[in-house]
Amino acid sequence: MLLCVAGVGRGGLGLLAVKRACILARSAHSSPQNLEYRPIKKVMVATEKADEAYLIGKGLPPVAAYLHIPDIIKVAKENGVDAIHPGYGFLSERSDFAQACGDAGVRFIGPSPETVRKMGDKVEARSLAISAGVPVVPGTDAPICSVDEARVFSETHGFPIIFKAAYGGGGRGMRVVKEYEQCTETENEG
Numbered sequence: 001m002l003l004c005v006a007g008v009g010r011g012g013l014g015l016l017a018v019k020r021a022c023i024l025a026r027s028a029h030s031s032p033q034n035l036e037y038r039p040i041k042k043v044m045v046a047t048e049k050a051d052e053a054y055l056i057g058k059g060l061p062p063v064a065a066y067l068h069i070p071d072i073i074k075v076a077k078e079n080g081v082d083a084i085h086p087g088y089g090f091l092s093e094r095s096d097f098a099q100a101c102g103d104a105g106v107r108f109i110g111p112s113p114e115t116v117r118k119m120g121d122k123v124e125a126r127s128l129a130i131s132a133g134v135p136v137v138p139g140t141d142a143p144i145c146s147v148d149e150a151r152v153f154s155e156t157h158g159f160p161i162i163f164k165a166a167y168g169g170g171g172r173g174m175r176v177v178k179e180y181e182q183c184t185e186t187e188n189e190g
Contacts, residue, residue, distance in 0.1 A: 052079070066090060069097050073104045083107035093120055122164055150183040 054075045057065025065071075067090060076084060084101050086092040092110060095117035101108040110116070119125045123143055129136050138157045144150050154161055159180075165173025177183055 054079070067094070069094075069100050072097075073100050073106070076101075076106050077104055081106055083109050085109040092116075095120065147183045150177075151180060154180060154183070 056071040056075060057068035058071075060068060069091075072084070072091075075081075084106055086094075086097065086108070091097045093116065095113040098108045098110060098116050099113040102113065111119070118128060126136055126139060127141070140149075140153060144153065144163070150161070150163075154177075160176050160178045163175045163177060
């Protein structure tokens with residue numbers, strides 16, 4: 001039974017994670033939940049609604065503080081946290097965070113570290129989806145390494161096409177190409 005759940009989500013999802021954890025805790029007659037937060041000037045609604053809140057990544061810039069896994073694990077261990085909900089983006093996409101939770105004896109509410117790693121690699125994730133029979137948009141089975149490969153793909157599938165970084169997330173590393181001439185620009189940037 002989970003007695004204490006920590007949410008490390010931001011904004012609306014952080015609030016939703018806290019609310020859901022509270023509902024689960026009430027049904028299990030267990031203790032309050034915790035929410036770690038990063039240092040910011042304005043207090044977030046999710047932090048205000050949490051029973052407890054802790055500063056992580058003191059002295060670090062906001063993104064570095066939010067991703068400071070050692071502080072999150074330390075706060076979790078010091079406060080008897082049984083499980084951590086990573087929210088979306090950032091930490092939810094970090095296999096090292098899922099692994100650190102497991103290594104510390106704190107349940108990670110999400111996929112295994114191995115699954116997080118596999119899904120973070122777009123080439124491997126696509127291959128796994130295809131092998132599982134999940135429909136996918138037209139794409140390549142391997143990374144495109146030259147303008148000629150992009151030309152062959154565009155001749156078959158047409159434009160626009162989207163180049164995606166193998167390990168990009170949240171739209172990072174994506175480029176929409178609407179004509180062949182832009183493929184050369186994309187290659188020079190990439």
